[in-house]
Amino acid sequence: MEHTDSGGKLWFLGAGPGAADLLTVRAARALAAADIVVWGKELMTDALVEEHVRADAERVSWPPAEMADIHAAYDRAAREGLVVARLLWGEPSVYGSVRDEVRAARDRGLDYEIVPGITSLFAAAAALEIELTVAPQSSRPLILSQGRGDPVPVRELARHGGTIALFMIGERAEELQRGLIAGGYEPSARCGIAHRVTWPDEVVLTCRLDELATTVAARGLDRHTLVIVGPAMEDDGPGVSAPS
Ligand SMILES: C[S@@+](CC[C@H](N)C(=O)[O-])C[C@H]1O[C@@H](n2cnc3c(N)ncnc32)[C@H](O)[C@@H]1O
Missing domain, CATH: 3.40.1010.10 (Tetrapyrrole methylase, N-terminal domain)
Structure with a gap:
């Protein structure tokens, strides 16, 4: 002040x-x-x-x-x-x-x-019903990154095996998906997507990591969207299901 x-x-x-x-x-x-x-x-x-x-x-x-x-x-x-x-x-x-x-x-x-305010990451975690620092993987890092940059360094970040929250994915979901898999996440890893979370038209869903890009494209979720992948997403939230 x-x-x-x-x-x-x-x-x-x-x-x-x-x-x-x-x-x-x-x-x-x-x-x-x-x-x-x-x-x-x-x-x-x-x-x-x-x-x-x-x-x-x-x-x-x-x-x-x-x-x-x-x-x-x-x-x-x-x-x-x-x-x-x-x-x-x-x-x-x-x-x-x-x-x-x-x-x-x-x-x-x-x-x-x-x-201070409530970040969209915390609102997304609540909507996905996940614990960002879930045990027993609590020693793994919680990484905040973004879909901008050239290249987006998700491959290196994925190697830490932590939970990654990706802000501003924009039109790079496919590149992010590829980098995360190349860095060590399983193609079948559960991915959380929160779009305009807490807005009247919010979309909150999960999908396999290898379906991230197609899910984002099919629903037009490139803007105002946060993606979470890693240990926090392995613990099934009871209320959120994969898209049909
Ligand atoms: C410039 S960053 C600002 C982040 C903001 N300071 C925060 O704490 O949430 C913009 C990105 O935040 C995320 N974001 C902000 N509000 C959101 C919401 N209601 N739902 C989902 N993602 C949101 C999206 O990834 C968006 O591209």
């Missing part, structure tokens, strides 16, 4: 995976007190904003807003002593842009605070 004299304040709030009631109490209070709320229209549910934001608060949603508009809101906060809440999806420290955000606040001499 940074303290300055401008009177304005910038809150960076973990928005959670989507559902309006998966916000922390601290984030909900900060959101309710904000003069300006900045949020990603495609990344957060309307319900989250409708439920927690004051009716008279100014809303800056992107799109259509761009980074310059968001920074203009920060400038006003510094100038006019306003409270701005910037919603960052899931948990801000997990593939979030929180470091850039903090820099933007510091550059403007704005008081700021980061409030």
Whole structure:
């Protein structure tokens, strides 16, 4: 937390995976007190904003807003002593842009605070009814990685034999599937897929690892999707079944 004299304040709030009631109490209070709320229209549910934001608060949603508009809101906060809440999806420290955000606040001499949120990984684990650090393999690592990068290093990561959570799989499910199998996972390994988890249209299912790419393609799940594979998925969750 940074303290300055401008009177304005910038809150960076973990928005959670989507559902309006998966916000922390601290984030909900900060959101309710904000003069300006900045949020990603495609990344957060309307319900989250409708439920927690004051009716008279100014809303800056992107799109259509761009980074310059968001920074203009920060400038006003510094100038006019306003409270701005910037919603960052899931948990801000997990593939979030929180470091850039903090820099933007510091550059403007704005008081700021980061409030943690529920990452989509934890929401996916709950929906899949799995334990991410399941015994007896609890000495194996829990690895967070992503489908971006060139090449995606899943083959090396798979060699650790841990549970891997893959964010931002995009259109690379086939490459990821190949890398994971080449790194040592069985083609028949159980894979968890969570798409828009906690949203009204969420899709949560399991499939064999060698069917990951076809499952993702058949259902159009390339965006907003998290994939989990490894020991945590070997312990059958009772409530989630393979796609028919
Ligand atoms: C830029 S990262 C942000 C992650 C976020 N900070 C978090 O803690 O969940 C975006 C990726 O997070 C995952 N994600 C975010 N929300 C999700 C949701 N509701 N359901 C499934 N995956 C989600 C997807 O893998 C998506 O491509």
